[in-house]
Amino acid sequence: MEEQDKILNDVTQGDYKYGFVTDIETDIIEKGLNEDVIRLISAKKGEPEFMLKFRLDAFKKWQKMKMPNWAYLKIPPIDLQAISYYAAPKKGPKYESMDEVDPELIDTFNKLGIPLEEQKHLAGVAVDVVMDSVSVKTTFKDTLAEKGIIFCSFSEAVEEHPDLIKKYLGQAVPVADNYFAALNSAVFSDGSFCYIPKGVRCPMELSTYFRINAANTGQFERTLIVADDDSYVSYLEGCTAPMRDENQLHAAVVEIITMDRAEVKYSTVQNWYPGDKNGKGGIYNFVTKRGICRGESSKISWTQVETGSAITWKYPSCILMGDNSVGEFNSVAVTNNYQQADTGSKMIHIGKNTKSTIISKGISAGKSDNSYRGLVKVMPKATGSRNFSQCDSLLLNDTCGAHTFPYIEVGNKSSVVEHEATTSKIGEDQIFYCNQRGIDTETAIGMIVNGYAKEVLNKLPMEFAVEAQKLLQISLEGSVG
Amino acid sequence: MLSIKNLYASVEGMEILKGINLEIKPGEVHAIMGPNGSGKSTLASVLAGKEDYEITAGEITFLGEDLLDKSPELRAKEGLFLSFQYPVEIPGVPMVNFLKTSVNEHRKHKGLKELTAGEFLKLMREKMDLVDMHTKLTNRMVNEGFSGGEKKKNEIFQMAMLEPKLAILDETDSGLDIDALRVVANGVNALKSPETAAIVVTHYQRLLDYIVPDYVHILYKGKIVKTAGKELALELEEKGYDWIKSDNEK
Numbered sequence: 207m208e209e210q211d212k213i214l215n216d217v218t219q220g221d222y223k224y225g226f227v228t229d230i231e232t233d234i235i236e237k238g239l240n241e242d243v244i245r246l247i248s249a250k251k252g253e254p255e256f257m258l259k260f261r262l263d264a265f266k267k268w269q270k271m272k273m274p275n276w277a278y279l280k281i282p283p284i285d286l287q288a289i290s291y292y293a294a295p296k297k298g299p300k301y302e303s304m305d306e307v308d309p310e311l312i313d314t315f316n317k318l319g320i321p322l323e324e325q326k327h328l329a330g331v332a333v334d335v336v337m338d339s340v341s342v343k344t345t346f347k348d349t350l351a352e353k354g355i356i357f358c359s360f361s362e363a364v365e366e367h368p369d370l371i372k373k374y375l376g377q378a379v380p381v382a383d384n385y386f387a388a389l390n391s392a393v394f395s396d397g398s399f400c401y402i403p404k405g406v407r408c409p410m411e412l413s414t415y416f417r418i419n420a421a422n423t424g425q426f427e428r429t430l431i432v433a434d435d436d437s438y439v440s441y442l443e444g445c446t447a448p449m450r451d452e453n454q455l456h457a458a459v460v461e462i463i464t465m466d467r468a469e470v471k472y473s474t475v476q477n478w479y480p481g482d483k484n485g486k487g488g489i490y491n492f493v494t495k496r497g498i499c500r501g502e503s504s505k506i507s508w509t510q511v512e513t514g515s516a517i518t519w520k521y522p523s524c525i526l527m528g529d530n531s532v533g534e535f536n537s538v539a540v541t542n543n544y545q546q547a548d549t550g551s552k553m554i555h556i557g558k559n560t561k562s563t564i565i566s567k568g569i570s571a572g573k574s575d576n577s578y579r580g581l582v583k584v585m586p587k588a589t590g591s592r593n594f595s596q597c598d599s600l601l602l603n604d605t606c607g608a609h610t611f612p613y614i615e616v617g618n619k620s621s622v623v624e625h626e627a628t629t630s631k632i633g634e635d636q637i638f639y640c641n642q643r644g645i646d647t648e649t650a651i652g653m654i655v656n657g658y659a660k661e662v663l664n665k666l667p668m669e670f671a672v673e674a675q676k677l678l679q680i681s682l683e684g685s686v687g
Numbered sequence: 688m689l690s691i692k693n694l695y696a697s698v699e700g701m702e703i704l705k706g707i708n709l710e711i712k713p714g715e716v717h718a719i720m721g722p723n724g725s726g727k728s729t730l731a732s733v734l735a736g737k738e739d740y741e742i743t744a745g746e747i748t749f750l751g752e753d754l755l756d757k758s759p760e761l762r763a764k765e766g767l768f769l770s771f772q773y774p775v776e777i778p779g780v781p782m783v784n785f786l787k788t789s790v791n792e793h794r795k796h797k798g799l800k801e802l803t804a805g806e807f808l809k810l811m812r813e814k815m816d817l818v819d820m821h822t823k824l825t826n827r828m829v830n831e832g833f834s835g836g837e838k839k840k841n842e843i844f845q846m847a848m849l850e851p852k853l854a855i856l857d858e859t860d861s862g863l864d865i866d867a868l869r870v871v872a873n874g875v876n877a878l879k880s881p882e883t884a885a886i887v888v889t890h891y892q893r894l895l896d897y898i899v900p901d902y903v904h905i906l907y908k909g910k911i912v913k914t915a916g917k918e919l920a921l922e923l924e925e926k927g928y929d930w931i932k933s934d935n936e937k
Contacts, residue, residue, distance in 0.1 A: 639771065642763050644796070653777070657778055
């Protein structure tokens with residue numbers, strides 16, 4: 207037993223690889239949140255009137271809202287006046303050629319494995335890189351433009367495609383949807399925009415990489431993906447942050463809209479700094495992700511591997527409006543040390559014969575708490591609809607917790623909703639079996655956990671899956687008690 | 688090769704092994720028989736290093752070194768193999784990956800180069816013939832959905848891949864039909880050499896028709912109460928364990 211505890215401690219104290227800070231001149235506005243700050247952000251970005259209106263409207267509504275407290279999370283008070291709402295690496299705002307990019311920045315993203323130079327890039331992945339409040343570089347823009355695909359920073363989209371933004375912004379996540387979405391709508395500074403025109407299959411993976419660098423700031427980015435009739439895109443999102451003792455707030459919004467027969471796959475590997483082993487520091491991650499399958503037979507699938515953040519509050523959801531539309535949610539959420547996660551999905555069936563699947567694999571270690579929370583709602587008119595949910599929890603010791611909060615509402619008699627749930631502790635017999643074959647406990651746990659999460663990992667694009675497997679190994683190995 | 692001296696072991700405060708003495712030399716096959724609850728599986732688990740058992744007295748040396756000091760994985764890499772009575776399932780982990788990791792851990796320990804995927808598959812095909820394993824088994828997850836017989840064959844297959852110096856077969860015959868029994872026994876016999884040894888833990892004589900032991904030990908209430916040649920197994924088959932019990936009950 208002692209030996210295992212020792213391994214446990216060694217490994218769970220493994221360092222967060224991405225915890226460095228880039229020393230780069232940053233333009234940060236005064237801390238605090240009020241109408242002037244919102245006007246300032248909008249002015250700094252040179253936004254058109256409709257955007258300012260959108261922000262002010264959100265802010266007004268947000269002021270009347272309260273922080274949600276229904277999640278199974280202990281959230282320390284967050285002083286929103288102590289945060290700066292805009293931080294941008296200077297010399298920006300956007301680099302057209304590599305020569306203009308600050309070498310510090312290139313170096314930073316090389317260290318993170320996200321080279322900004324296109325020729326060095328993973329073949330077939332276009333990246334929009336967001337550091338603190340702004341997008342610093344989007345690769346492969348021209349290649350994509352040839353197919354009519356728009357992939358650019360949100361700011362650029364506001365400038366160059368205001369009609370599209372006006373039409374779709376806030377459609378999936380209305381400004382007053384919830385406290386954090388409203389806050390994001392008021393102060394968001396950048397993010398990615400993607401439009402896939404009718405009948406186009408996007409030839410490469412699109413990706414946004416988020417990096418928090420500056421201290422005492424929050425990151426509030428916004429992603430909007432619109433897939434027109436018969437189009438397809440696979441979208442990846444990655445994120446990291448420096449190690450700091452203070453907590454930092456990240457409140458993002460992602461909106462996806464699919465038209466007739468369009469399909470969007472959205473994959474996330476969330477690796478924000480989780481805090482140290484005593485629970486000090488780490489990112490508070492409050493994210494609203496929602497997609498609307500507006501067209502018939504359209505499909506949205508969310509796949510997430512959540513290993514980072516001190517607190518995760520996130521429910522990627524699908525509103526299945528179009529008849530025969532399909533929603534999927536596949537999740538692996540890992541918590542260790544003092545991390546807390548309350549995550550899951552909402553599937554709202556509105557159209558006829560709509561289908562949804564929820565696969566959630568929670569893995570808890572240390573003194574962490576890991577909750578699945580999900581809603582499956584079938585409206586009366588959504589006849590012939592189906593949902594299958596499977597929520598599994600794996601506990602690595604006796605000091606962590608796993609919880610499941612499923613909500614099911616079915617409004618008609620021809621629909622079928624299934625829910626399966628299991629909770630298990632990692633088997634000491636399994637570990638011993640591996641040991642007896644010469645495999646040490648660390649490697650054994652990595653193998654067992656990856657096996658457990660396999661169903662979800664298999665849904666990730668290849669390069670991402672490898673990354674995610676390594677991440678699981680780092681986050682958890684040896685956490686058996 | 689293996690020397691057990693005056694070994695006492697208990698689990699959750701209950702003493703199960705009460706003074707075991709056993710000497711095993713290279714090239715030998717030892718059968719350990721005995722009624723249920725006599726401590727046979729405990730002995731196998733203690734040798735492999737399962738944590739649940741506390742060694743309260745005695746010593747074990749393996750290849751001249753103290754065995755009890757070593758972690759289970761180190762014992763394995765130094766050539767001690769346990770064929771489990773109940774091989775555990777590991778969902779989502781392909782047998783091929785599991786075994787490749789295992790083989791390469793063994794090779795690293797010996798200072799050998801790790802096998803490439805190609806070399807590994809070649810080795811695997813060779814060894815599969817030995818135990819009549821089907822590719823469909825190695826393509827599945829570790830023991831997941833295997834029948835009782837398939838699990839046991841899989842243990843012998845892993846043994847063939849790892850080429851241990853000392854193999855401990857913990858009731859490998861239980862739950863096997865006669866054909867599977869023969870396959871398993873052939874596998875074990877094919878691996879016999881003057882440098883390797885085996886401990887065969889079993890209830891029944893029938894496995895010993897195929898794997899012929901040099902010695903048969905009877906374990907009863909945590910002690911070896913009788914040791915003889917292979918004819919002892921036949922005697923047990925005929926008379927049952929009652930005469931052992933009455934001899935040792937005072």
